[in-house]
Amino acid sequence: MGRLQIHSPNSAFNPFLTQSIEELLDAANLSDPDSNDGIKTQFANEDSKLEKEIIKVILSGKTDSWKPISGQAVTINGHHICITFYEEKGSDYRVWEWHGHIMWSDEENGYSPGYIYGNYFERLQGKPR
DSSP states (O other): OGGGTOOOSOGGGOGGGGSOHHHHHHHTTOSOTTOSSOHHHHHHHHHHHHHHHHHHHHHHTOOGGGOTTSOOEEEETTEEEEEEEEEOTTOSEEEEEEEEEEEEEETTTEEEEEEEEEEEEEEOTTOOO
16 A cells, blocks of 8 residues: 555645645656647646646535536536545545546647546545554
């Protein structure tokens, strides 16, 4: 489980939480600022913004409007995303997963879709570690 880098909500115990998602993407070489077409950078930036918004809502506890588990897409930052979660017996985490398409346009190719997938491990309150 250590390789999954499950993060505690308390950044004092986990230095990774002090980094922005953009910094983590750059460290992993997932965005290429020197790319001639900029598509990878544009996609990574949009994916990062979407992930931040999803995690912000999860942490706020206001996820009822998403109707997770329903299979219905929701609109977040103008993108249609399907969101679900599950809990495994004996685990003190709820695993949120999302997938969908990010659309952007560029002058050369017009609109282009990009598939995204993400997940987040939410620590459940009140369960012993």
